[in-house]
Amino acid sequence: MNRASRSVARPAGPPRVLLVICASRNDFTCPGEVSKSWRLAGLARARMEALGMTVDTLDLSLLASDPDRHIHPCKGCVSTAMPLCHWPCSCYPNHALGQVNDWMNDIYPKWVAAHGVLIVTPTYWYQAASPLKLMMDRLVCADGGNPDPSSTHGKTVAQAKALELKGWDYPKHLAGGAYGLVVHGDVAGVESVRRALSDWLGWMGLIDAGTKSQLDRFIGYYAPYATSHRALDADTGVQREVENVGAALAEAVKLRRQGELPAVGCDLDAPRPK
Numbered sequence: 511m512n513r514a515s516r517s518v519a520r521p522a523g524p525p526r527v528l529l530v531i532c533a534s535r536n537d538f539t540c541p542g543e544v545s546k547s548w549r550l551a552g553l554a555r556a557r558m559e560a561l562g563m564t565v566d567t568l569d570l571s572l573l574a575s576d577p578d579r580h581i582h583p584c585k586g587c588v589s590t591a592m593p594l595c596h597w598p599c600s601c602y603p604n605h606a607l608g609q610v611n612d613w614m615n616d617i618y619p620k621w622v623a624a625h626g627v628l629i630v631t632p633t634y635w636y637q638a639a640s641p642l643k644l645m646m647d648r649l650v651c652a653d654g655g656n657p658d659p660s661s662t663h664g665k666t667v668a669q670a671k672a673l674e675l676k677g678w679d680y681p682k683h684l685a686g687g688a689y690g691l692v693v694h695g696d697v698a699g700v701e702s703v704r705r706a707l708s709d710w711l712g713w714m715g716l717i718d719a720g721t722k723s724q725l726d727r728f729i730g731y732y733a734p735y736a737t738s739h740r741a742l743d744a745d746t747g748v749q750r751e752v753e754n755v756g757a758a759l760a761e762a763v764k765l766r767r768q769g770e771l772p773a774v775g776c777d778l779d780a781p782r783p784k
Contacts, residue, residue: 524564525763528624529555531569532631532642538575545571546729546742550692551630553749554756558628561760566620570641578611584647588654592784593662594670597655597683599648614648621652626688626763627716628756633695633703646710653714654680654784680783685715686773688766690723690759692752696738700726717773719762722754 533545548569555565572579582602588595602612621627631642638646656662662670689711693704704726712718727748730741742748765771 525562525626525760525767526624527558527563527565527626527628527759527763528620529558529565529567530627530629530631530642530645531567531571532629532639533571534574534634534639534641536569536571536575539571543739545632546694546738547630547632549739549742550694550749550752551628553752554628554630554690554692557753557756558760561757563626563760563763566624568617568620570639570645573613573641573644579613580609580611581613581617581641581644581648582609583644584650587665588650590667591670591674592654592678592680593656593673594665594667595651595655596659596662597651597657597681599651599655600659600664614645617645617648621649621684624687625767626690626719626759627711628690628692628759629707629711630692630752631694631703631707633693633699636699636702638703638707649684649714652683654678655683657681657683682715685776686766687716688719688723688759688762688771689716690719690755690762691725692755693726694729694748695726696728696730696735697732700728715773715776717762717766717771719759723758723762725751725755727751 533547535545598618603610730738
């Protein structure tokens with residue numbers, strides 16, 4: 511984790527974007543076709559790489575196809591006391607309960623090392639896809655989490671409560687990076703999911719890369735699922751829009767690293783930091 515943090519601070523390092531693909535489906539779980547999210551992410555990836563970005567792809571669909579890979583659920587330690595929620599999360603592995611192979615141990619450094627994050631997700635039943643929601647919940651420790659587990663001697667509740675009541679500054683460990691969003695669906699819910707994800711990323715202190723960096727679109731609107739990939743093939747407009755999301759994020763990352771994209775208001779004291 512520390513190595514990833516230092517790599518971001520090096521001005522000479524390559525600009526890095528974390529591309530998160532949030533569909534539950536891949537060719538191992540649903541044979542015959544890759545997900546539309548994967549296809550759209552490929553368009554964004556190619557555009558960002560052409561603009562000089564180093565792109566690290568995180569395919570959350572592996573949760574559905576790899577039996578040894580897990581994102582265990584958040585236990586809600588923060589609801590007891592913020593310092594009890596360690597950054598990064600220390601709740602797993604829990605060998606007593608057989609909760610091992612927690613993928614978040616690899617995912618946290620990817621977020622830390624990225625100058626920008628692009629999330630590409632389908633909309634399932636009006637909400638974020640379940641692999642994405644698992645990751646989101648486990649990233650709660652990025653927003654106020656305790657970077658020093660020794661201060662609570664592990665999970666000692668009384669000590670954690672005393673620390674928070676003494677005065678906790680709720681550090682935002684991922685603040686300052688830029689973000690982009692691509693949310694797609696076929697009937698309803700895309701706009702509300704896009705807004706919820708934007709609110710979440712902004713709350714953590716990430717920076718909106720501009721109006722062209724956020725997209726919600728229907729693909730194959732009220733058409734049969736069987737023809738949805740053909741609908742995507744025919745929709746050259748949405749394909750170019752997704753490429754523009756990648757281009758906008760790449761531009762924001764470059765400007766941010768040059769000090770030309772300020773996070774307006776980031777230096778203001780929050781009267782209610784929680």
